[in-house]
Amino acid sequence: MKARLQVMSVFVDDQAKALSFYTEKLGFVPKTDVPVGEYRWLTVVGAQQPDGVELLLEPDENPAAQAYTKALAEQGIPAASFAVDDVDEAHRELSDQGVVFVQPPTANGPVRTAILDDTCGNLIQLASPA
DSSP states (O other), X not given: OOOOOOEEEEEESOHHHHXXXXXXXXXXXXXXXXXXXXXXXXXXXXXXXXXXXXXXXXXXXXXXXXXXXXXXXXXXXXXXXXXXXXXXXXXXXXXXXXXXXEEEEEEETTEEEEEEEOSXXXXXXXXXXX
């Protein structure tokens, strides 16, 4: 067996707000939006990778998900990491749009990283080659 990535998820406190942030700020595009009870199976993909790995914007209604998300954020641990071409440029662009960063662009060995608040309970890391 050779497994491959198909769907990864981040827990979010509001799916509509998350969809707005991930598409309007980070440039993802909607992939799947299917009603599932009171929530949605809501995924986005990279604009340049429509058949790539989907990011599921999963409701954090389960208390375990809320505790997990809160603990990660309190300890400064990103819930996900996304590649960008130039983290310094992304930092400038997103900061100009009002996105809050908890870590500015920083050298980390072979990459530069920055960490932002997705407004939905998660810290998200951006990374580019150094």
